[in-house]
Amino acid sequence: MGSIVGKAMDENMKKNQQFMMKNQEIMLVRQIHMQNQMRQRMAAMQMARARDMFQWFGAFYAVFAPIAIAGAKRNKGLLAPLLPLTFILGYQYDLAYGSKMQRMRAEADRIMDDEKWLLDLPHGLPNLGAIEAARIKQQEEDRLNRPNDIFL
Incomplete structure (x- = not known):
């Protein structure tokens, strides 16, 4: 009688x-x-932010280059630093109070929808077998590198 109960318990334990x-x-x-x-x-958010920064710097250089070329003739160097500071101020204002986060989120969504290949991991997604291996x-490396008491 005891072996029948024990056998049933073993089977239940194995199933569990x-x-x-x-x-x-x-x-x-x-x-x-x-x-x-x-x-x-x-x-995707990091890429969207980087693209947005590139657009701002591109606009800055598009405006600054002709002014710098024209200003080189008259030597009005004191006004030149105001332009980059104005762009930096505009960028920071847009980040803090404008709709920059919504635009970045929309760009991140677009990247995830249209350019998903940019987000793939090298060698693909890890699986249980790779993690276990x-x-x-x-x-095994820890076991082999453990110091022996014999040599101490």
Whole structure:
């Protein structure tokens, strides 16, 4: 009688262990995908900000270059620093109080929709097998690099 109960308990325990392992695997895969999506969104925001900065600097140089060329004839060098400071002030005002964040978010959305290939990881998305292999390799290296008490 006892062996029948013990056998049933063993089977239930094995099923429970398999269920827990499968559940952990699903949770890990979901976590990997969530982290990847967050990384992609952060990268898209950084790219959108960099593109916006380029547009501002492009506008600055488009305005400043003709003025600098014309000003070289008259030597009005004291007024030249006001132009870049005005652009910097305008940029900072737009970032702090304007619609810059909405424009950057829209650019990030466009990057994620139209240029998703820019956000891909080298060697693709990590999977459970690759993570487990790296963990085992690290354990093996730690075991081999551990100092022995014999030589101390």
